[in-house]
Amino acid sequence: MICIRDRVRFVETDTMGVVHHSKYLHWFEMGRAALLRAAGLSLNDLMDAGILFPIAEVDVKYKNSCKYDDEYEVQTTCTAITRIKLEFEQKVIRLRDGAVAAEGKVRNVFTDKDGKPTRIDVVWLERMKQITEVDNTKE
Amino acid sequence: MICIRDRVRFVETDTMGVVHHSKYLHWFEMGRAALLRAAGLSLNDLMDAGILFPIAEVDVKYKNSCKYDDEYEVQTTCTAITRIKLEFEQKVIRLRDGAVAAEGKVRNVFTDKDGKPTRIDVVWLERMKQITEVDNTKE
Amino acid sequence: MICIRDRVRFVETDTMGVVHHSKYLHWFEMGRAALLRAAGLSLNDLMDAGILFPIAEVDVKYKNSCKYDDEYEVQTTCTAITRIKLEFEQKVIRLRDGAVAAEGKVRNVFTDKDGKPTRIDVVWLERMKQITEVDNTKE
Amino acid sequence: MICIRDRVRFVETDTMGVVHHSKYLHWFEMGRAALLRAAGLSLNDLMDAGILFPIAEVDVKYKNSCKYDDEYEVQTTCTAITRIKLEFEQKVIRLRDGAVAAEGKVRNVFTDKDGKPTRIDVVWLERMKQITEVDNTKE
Numbered sequence: 183m184i185c186i187r188d189r190v191r192f193v194e195t196d197t198m199g200v201v202h203h204s205k206y207l208h209w210f211e212m213g214r215a216a217l218l219r220a221a222g223l224s225l226n227d228l229m230d231a232g233i234l235f236p237i238a239e240v241d242v243k244y245k246n247s248c249k250y251d252d253e254y255e256v257q258t259t260c261t262a263i264t265r266i267k268l269e270f271e272q273k274v275i276r277l278r279d280g281a282v283a284a285e286g287k288v289r290n291v292f293t294d295k296d297g298k299p300t301r302i303d304v305v306w307l308e309r310m311k312q313i314t315e316v317d318n319t320k321e
Numbered sequence: 322m323i324c325i326r327d328r329v330r331f332v333e334t335d336t337m338g339v340v341h342h343s344k345y346l347h348w349f350e351m352g353r354a355a356l357l358r359a360a361g362l363s364l365n366d367l368m369d370a371g372i373l374f375p376i377a378e379v380d381v382k383y384k385n386s387c388k389y390d391d392e393y394e395v396q397t398t399c400t401a402i403t404r405i406k407l408e409f410e411q412k413v414i415r416l417r418d419g420a421v422a423a424e425g426k427v428r429n430v431f432t433d434k435d436g437k438p439t440r441i442d443v444v445w446l447e448r449m450k451q452i453t454e455v456d457n458t459k460e
Numbered sequence: 461m462i463c464i465r466d467r468v469r470f471v472e473t474d475t476m477g478v479v480h481h482s483k484y485l486h487w488f489e490m491g492r493a494a495l496l497r498a499a500g501l502s503l504n505d506l507m508d509a510g511i512l513f514p515i516a517e518v519d520v521k522y523k524n525s526c527k528y529d530d531e532y533e534v535q536t537t538c539t540a541i542t543r544i545k546l547e548f549e550q551k552v553i554r555l556r557d558g559a560v561a562a563e564g565k566v567r568n569v570f571t572d573k574d575g576k577p578t579r580i581d582v583v584w585l586e587r588m589k590q591i592t593e594v595d596n597t598k599e
Numbered sequence: 600m601i602c603i604r605d606r607v608r609f610v611e612t613d614t615m616g617v618v619h620h621s622k623y624l625h626w627f628e629m630g631r632a633a634l635l636r637a638a639g640l641s642l643n644d645l646m647d648a649g650i651l652f653p654i655a656e657v658d659v660k661y662k663n664s665c666k667y668d669d670e671y672e673v674q675t676t677c678t679a680i681t682r683i684k685l686e687f688e689q690k691v692i693r694l695r696d697g698a699v700a701a702e703g704k705v706r707n708v709f710t711d712k713d714g715k716p717t718r719i720d721v722v723w724l725e726r727m728k729q730i731t732e733v734d735n736t737k738e
Contacts, residue, residue, distance in 0.1 A: 191625060192474060193482060193625045197470065198373055200375065203376040204344075204350075208343060208608060211343075211609055215668075226666075236339065240380070240381050241378075242379050242380075247375060250642060331503060336609065343610060346471075347469060354470060364470060388504075389504060389614050390497075390502055476653065482622075483621075486621060515620040516660070517660050517661065518620065518658070519656075521655070522653065522655055524714075575617070575663075
């Protein structure tokens with residue numbers, strides 16, 4: 183699991199005075215990118231190698247809203263990785279009270295540059311499996 | 322059901338050359354707003370009456386990507402409405418080939434201005450039920 | 461000049477209850493794309509030809525705010541076009557009262573795929589000059 | 600002057616492979632918010648006191664593009680503060696090579712909750728003047 187922290191940007195809020203529900207997908211994406219980075223991988227490397235990994239499904243439950251200037255933590259765990267897909271469980275914690283703001287499941291699939299589903303090479307699979315070892319919660 | 326059409330904005334695309342997955346939540350929101358509007362209701366009226374209706378859950382399956390300048394149709398159906406929640410099924414069709422770009426389920430709950438779950442008044446419920454009658458597909 | 465109309469999306473508003481100032485750049489971009497489209501050009505054609513045209517400068521004056529659900533018109537005029545740059549004057553009109561919401565100047569420069577400033581071919585220049593002829597205000 | 604650092608989010612990029620020009624306005628906003636925060640002020644305090652401060656003008660020159668995962672620094676200086684307006688000069692530095700990605704001027708005006716220009720109270724003016732003293736570059 184990797185945990186990253188950030189603060190709600192003004193532009194992320196809406197007329198209801200809370201963070202717009204679509205922004206949690208941005209934060210989840212930051213969490214997944216951080217997990218890859220911690221394992222020595224960048225989305226750029228993957229794209230350079232012709233591997234795309236579009237989102238196939240997101241399922242998000244919104245529990246408590248965040249407001250402007252709230253600090254939050256995104257917790258990201260890779261729950262499955264195969265040659266055709268990646269699965270994650272992710273949570274956003276509102277740090278002022280520890281409440282769960284949102285929790286979700288995200289599934290990416292691997293595709294080639296034309297968007298056709300593909301199986302990644304085993305060498306890439308082995309490199310990517312290292313994201314399941316990442317754990318920055320004990321630091 | 323209400324159908325609305327629009328065109329992909331450049332800012333909605335990302336480095337992978339396709340629409341970012343979070344943008345479909347914006348389009349779904351436009352579809353729900355159009356459904357309310359067609360029934361003579363505005364989010365503004367609801368907010369003025371102290372009724373908020375944050376998203377409680379979204380579940381989106383992404384099937385085919387849209388690119389810059391693609392025209393798309395958002396199809397929105399209200400599948401449930403009670404004094405405590407609204408449920409919708411929504412679909413984005415990529416018009417150049419009729420492919421389903423994404424389909425999802427969205428659940429809103431009613432809350433007061435402090436975010437506390439609430440039951441809306443029956444008068445509002447009756448007004449809102451009219452969204453289940455909307456059908457612009459025969460026009 | 462080309463005029464396009466649209467309606468404020470909920471996600472475009474912020475905690476102050478008005479449209480976030482960055483969103484006007486999205487609307488300006490839609491106006492410029494519509495101008496190109498009306499002249500038979502697509503940003504996709506340009507990108508396929510290896511021509512990029514990043515923004516070099518924007519100068520926007522904000523006059524009156526738009527709120528959720530406001531209808532607006534974007535008015536776009538190309539004021540200069542050479543082999544190295546494009547210049548535009550753009551205005552957003554709030555349709556409920558005709559007030560100018562924002563007006564701005566935008567300058568694009570042509571670059572190659574690596575972001576290096578470049579001169580476009582005269583054939584492209586001639587094609588692009590047609591955007592100065594577009595006028596949909598008399599229709 | 601206050602300097603803050605962050606990293607380009609994937610969602611901030613577009614089909615041209617670089618950060619969309621509108622996102623620099625988000626980063627500038629983060630810089631201004633950080634400046635206020637460092638002086639013990641929050642946008643929330645101001646809004647709670649009925650003081651809004653919408654953007655009246657932005658003028659941004661784009662020099663070098665940022666890409667996904669680039670680290671950047673936002674440098675923010677308050678250049679004028681009176682009872683009716685705030686002015687800032689802001690710069691985004693691309694950290695991988697120290698290049699200026701963008702530089703801009705931003706002017707906010709104070710308004711009441713209905714968007715009418717207003718003069719802030721001298722007590723607020725004195726508190727806000729502290730943002731001109733902030734300097735985190737020597738730490």
